[in-house]
Each structure stands twice: as structure tokens, then as C-alpha cells.
Amino acid sequence: MPYPDKLLAEDEDIVRHLHPHWLTLFWPVVRLLLIVGAASFGTAMIPAGRQQGILRMLVLAVALVLLLTLVVVPLLRWRTTHYVVTTHRLLFREGILTRRGRDVGLSRITDVSFRQTLWERIVRSGTLTIESAGDSGATVLRQIPDSDGVQQLLNVMIEEDADRRAQESVSHHEEYYGGRTAPQHYL
Structure with a gap:
């Protein structure tokens, strides 16, 4: 199974797989x-x-x-640096002999911003900063191709993930109560 397919959950799909900009x-x-x-x-x-x-x-x-x-x-x-956006999370892996990685669930991402110098605007590259809930701080991804497009994609994926989670919550609620309304003290 090729990378990063081996890291995916059953209901998870790859949306975008990137390496640092070719420059x-x-x-x-x-x-x-x-x-x-x-x-x-x-x-x-x-x-x-x-x-x-x-x-x-x-x-x-x-x-x-x-x-x-x-x-x-x-x-x-x-070649060994991977930035992968999936339907559930953002995966970051790098390293030749020693590997380093981080997975950030889309539901934990609180802010996605990008920065581009004039040269980076010309070559369509940039830096993404991803803020997430928790103690690990911001994740900074440098030399991302089409950084503004990836930022917009992540924002769309975050919204879709929130909608999917809300739908799963409603489905689980209906399944648990058999279509009946939950008792008032649970709502």
C-alpha cells in the first residue's frame, strides 16, 4: 500500500497530497x-x-x-516531505533517516493563514500557519505550492468536517433514541 494510503482510516480519503514547492x-x-x-x-x-x-x-x-x-x-x-490533506485531518511527515510527523484533526484546527513574499506570489508558493486547539502550538509549513489555494481548501474541508460530524451526531442520536425525542434533561 503506497504512502500515505497506509495511514488512512476506513472512511477517510486523500483530498490533496503535496511536497514542498519544486523551486x-x-x-x-x-x-x-x-x-x-x-x-x-x-x-x-x-x-x-x-x-x-x-x-x-x-x-x-x-x-x-x-x-x-x-x-x-x-x-x-x-521527496520525503509530505503534506497531506484528507477528509478528516492534515498529515505532515518529513525526514530521511529520522522521521518526524504530526497529524492535526480538522475539528481541532482553529485558524489557517498563509504568507507570501513578492517572489513567492510570482512562483505560487508560500508559508501556511495552522493554529490548533491544544498545547502543541502552531504548525508552520514552508514552501507550500499554491499556499493560498491550500489555505482555502483547508477552510472548506474544516467546514465539511464540522457538517459531517454534526450529521453523525444527529444520526447517532436518532439511532440511540429510536426516533423518539430525548428526555428534556439530556437536551
């Missing part, structure tokens, strides 16, 4: 091109001689370490 991969790609170019140039500039093989291996080893730390890790970080 978070811009600098790792630039670094990839620079490192490959510099390593190619560096190995080509090593003069012929007894040490040429060792020096080329040294340049390639340095390039490999730089590629792992400056390109592969940010790419994996982007």
Missing part, C-alpha cells in the same frame, strides 16, 4: 551542474604523470562527497 530543488540542481563541471574540468587539468590516477580519484571523491551532501540530501529531503 526548493533549484539550488541543488545548480550545485549538481557546478560540481560535475568543476570535477570534469579539474580531472582534465591534472597533468600526465605517475600521480595522475590518484589525483583524479581524489577529485572524484571530493566531487562525490559534495554531490551527496549538497544535491542528494536536499533531493531526498524534498
